[in-house]
Amino acid sequence: MMSSKTRNRAVTAALAYLVVFISLVFFILPILWIIYTSFRTQASIFTGTVFPPLEEFTLENYRTILSVTDFPRYFLNSFQIATLVTLLSLLCSIIGAYGLSRFNIRGKNALIMGIFSTQMFPQVLLIIPLYLIIFHLLLLDRVIGVVLGHIVLVLPFQIWMLKGYFDNISKDIDDSARIDGCSIPQRLIFVVLPIAAPGIMVAAFFSFVVSWGDYLIVSIVSQSQRTATVTLAIQRLSSALLIRWGQVAAATVLTIVPTIILFYFVQNRLVEGLTAGAIKEE
Amino acid sequence: MREIRKGLLLIVPALVIMSLFTVYPLLDGIRMAFTNKHLLKETVQYVGGANFKRILTDEIFWISLYHSVILTVSAVVLQFILGLVLAWTMKQKLPGMNIFKSIIMASWVIPVAATVIMFKFMAQPDIGLINIALKLLGFKNLNRYWLGDLNAALPFIIMLHLWRNVPFYGIAFLAAMQAIPKSYYEAAEIDGASAWRKFLHITLPGIRSMIMVMVTIHVLWTFNNFDFVYLATGGGPVNATDVLPVYVYRQCWTSYTVSYGAAIGTVMLFILMIYFIVYIRIYEKRTGS
Numbered sequence: 001m002m003s004s005k006t007r008n009r010a011v012t013a014a015l016a017y018l019v020v021f022i023s024l025v026f027f028i029l030p031i032l033w034i035i036y037t038s039f040r041t042q043a044s045i046f047t048g049t050v051f052p053p054l055e056e057f058t059l060e061n062y063r064t065i066l067s068v069t070d071f072p073r074y075f076l077n078s079f080q081i082a083t084l085v086t087l088l089s090l091l092c093s094i095i096g097a098y099g100l101s102r103f104n105i106r107g108k109n110a111l112i113m114g115i116f117s118t119q120m121f122p123q124v125l126l127i128i129p130l131y132l133i134i135f136h137l138l139l140l141d142r143v144i145g146v147v148l149g150h151i152v153l154v155l156p157f158q159i160w161m162l163k164g165y166f167d168n169i170s171k172d173i174d175d176s177a178r179i180d181g182c183s184i185p186q187r188l189i190f191v192v193l194p195i196a197a198p199g200i201m202v203a204a205f206f207s208f209v210v211s212w213g214d215y216l217i218v219s220i221v222s223q224s225q226r227t228a229t230v231t232l233a234i235q236r237l238s239s240a241l242l243i244r245w246g247q248v249a250a251a252t253v254l255t256i257v258p259t260i261i262l263f264y265f266v267q268n269r270l271v272e273g274l275t276a277g278a279i280k281e282e
Numbered sequence: 283m284r285e286i287r288k289g290l291l292l293i294v295p296a297l298v299i300m301s302l303f304t305v306y307p308l309l310d311g312i313r314m315a316f317t318n319k320h321l322l323k324e325t326v327q328y329v330g331g332a333n334f335k336r337i338l339t340d341e342i343f344w345i346s347l348y349h350s351v352i353l354t355v356s357a358v359v360l361q362f363i364l365g366l367v368l369a370w371t372m373k374q375k376l377p378g379m380n381i382f383k384s385i386i387m388a389s390w391v392i393p394v395a396a397t398v399i400m401f402k403f404m405a406q407p408d409i410g411l412i413n414i415a416l417k418l419l420g421f422k423n424l425n426r427y428w429l430g431d432l433n434a435a436l437p438f439i440i441m442l443h444l445w446r447n448v449p450f451y452g453i454a455f456l457a458a459m460q461a462i463p464k465s466y467y468e469a470a471e472i473d474g475a476s477a478w479r480k481f482l483h484i485t486l487p488g489i490r491s492m493i494m495v496m497v498t499i500h501v502l503w504t505f506n507n508f509d510f511v512y513l514a515t516g517g518g519p520v521n522a523t524d525v526l527p528v529y530v531y532r533q534c535w536t537s538y539t540v541s542y543g544a545a546i547g548t549v550m551l552f553i554l555m556i557y558f559i560v561y562i563r564i565y566e567k568r569t570g571s
Contacts, residue, residue: 012374013374013376015371016370016371016374016376016379017376019367019368019371020371020378020379020382023368023371023382023386023449024382026445027386027388027389027445027448027449028385028386028388029411030400030401030404030411030445031388031389031392031400033400033403033404033411034396034399034400034403037403045409046409047409048408048409048414050411050414091295092295092296092299093296095292095293095295095296096292096293096295096296096297098292099289099290099291099292099293100293102289103285103286103288103289103290103292104286104289105286105289105290105293111293115300117558118300118304119499119502119503120502120506120551120554120555120557120558121304121308121506121551122506122526122527122530122547122550122551122554123506123508123527124506124508124527124530124531124534124543124547124550125308125311125530125543125544125547125548125550125551126304126307126308126311127307127534128307128311128314128534128540128543128544128547129306129307129308129310129311129314130303130307132310133302133303133307148303151299151303152299152300152303152304155296155299155300155304156300156304159296184285184288184289184292209391209393212393213392213393213394213395213396215393215394215395215508215509215512215513216508216509216531219535220535230393231393231395231396234395234396234399235395235399235513238399238402245403245406245409248399248403249403252396252399252400255393255395255396256392256393256396259391259392259393260388260391260392262391263387263388263391267384267387268384270387270453271387271450271453271454271457272457274454275454275457275492275495275496
């Protein structure tokens with residue numbers, strides 16, 4: 001009896017580690033491989049070997065990308081756009097989600113369902129009139145034009161998830177603050193926000209990552225270096241006639257790094273925050 | 283009462299932005315589907331259902347629709363199953379599991395454009411890791427550019443979706459599983475229930491609402507996803523990976539026939555609306571509200 005139980009446990013552990021091993025190879029190895037490639041010379045990559053001699057490793061790819069190409073400029077564009085999108089969309093979604101979570105507004109449930117259902121709108125359909133709006137506002141090829149497009153992408157989902165997050169915070173603390181004479185902004189800023197900070201970090205992370213990784217909107221609104229972003233840059237580098245894989249890899253790594261750094265700060269909270277709208281705590 | 287009016291004021295900014303830049307563009311897009319609007323021509327006329335009539339006989343539309351459905355269904359079903367496997371794995375209390383949990387979602391945060399490049403490089407003939415590995419295993423004759431292969435390209439793109447989303451499913455399911463009270467399992471153990479029965483009768487019902495949300499949102503996101511296919515293959519080779527969002531994009535921004543693109547986009551919306559309505563019906567019936 002005892003031995004069959006320990007055997008079961010050993011089988012379970014072996015199976016679990018097998019899944020872990022396969023997962024690491026499938027999900028993590030491709031990331032390590034592009035990093036590895038970014039330090040190899042073009043000639044070395046084209047030998048098709050996995051472990052080349054040490055002298056075939058180089059920093060040349062990064063030097064070229066950072067000092068010869070316009071990549072640093074695209075990086076700054078991306079950073080500026082994603083930061084603005086994050087700040088503006090958060091401002092809007094925090095107060096909107098707070099309103100939806102704390103006040104019994106008529107038709108509230110229909111409104112929340114409506115906000116969620118925007119997830120089914122095809123972006124490729126929205127972008128046609130959106131392009132014309134941005135054109136008429138004279139925002140084509142402007143940072144603000146791209147920012148506007150990205151806010152449209154992130155706002156509904158952000159409100160939906162923050163509303164869920166606020167719902168899980170007890171209403172009692174609002175009520176006692178109100179009795180103490182706190183106004184709505186005071187209650188939101190000093191009472192609810194500190195408690196909701198982890199959820200807001202995830203919401204901020206979400207909008208930054210969506211904006212940083214967007215290709216669709218940038219490809220239409222951007223028409224010059226002024227607004228081109230890292231995603232456009234790496235796409236162009238990787239569709240050149242003669243692809244310099246080492247440089248493509250270096251640019252790709254530089255594109256990935258900011259999202260991985262931010263991910264490090266939210267990793268444990270990420271799913272909890274993203275799916276807060278789906279789970280109601282008792 | 284005044285409180286409620288102030289509460290209403292809080293949602294006004296978000297509502298204004300969404301009305302102007304999401305709802306209005308949607309309605310305008312649908313309206314455009316009934317015109318002959320061309321991005322480079324000045325004159326615009328209403329043409330009734332002409333664009334939709336054209337869709338009926340447009341072979342590429344039907345191929346793209348077929349690929350979109352195949353891609354969405356197989357990606358979501360596989361993500362669901364593999365996500366459950368991953369969640370089960372991460373639920374085991376074993377050394378190293380916490381580190382594994384904390385790094386496994388990295389694929390989800392990486393920009394799709396970067397993911398596509400990583401895999402495009404790995405799929406290269408001779409120098410790509412996939413072909414190098416196949417050669418080592420003795421399958422030298424399989425050496426090819428996987429995204430340029432008529433039969434392999436679409437499965438490869440499904441795999442890209444799995445790469446990005448399976449860890450997200452796994453972590454989400456795990457979070458839901460951990461919210462199930464332990465006493466349920468203890469009671470089942472006393473009754474001598476097998477692991478499989480516990481999974482079927484406790485775990486699955488326990489994470490049902492999470493499953494519903496993950497599946498719905500990924501059906502919508504995958505069906506509407508543009509960048510994986512566009513960046514990986516552009517729809518090729520010879521339409522082998524064409525999906526509706528990419529076809530709409532090409533109609534609008536390569537051929538400039540935005541009215542026809544809008545008509546196809548409207549059909550996409552219509553398909554997803556049917557899915558969404560059916561889903562809500564089932565969901566309400568199940569939860570009995």
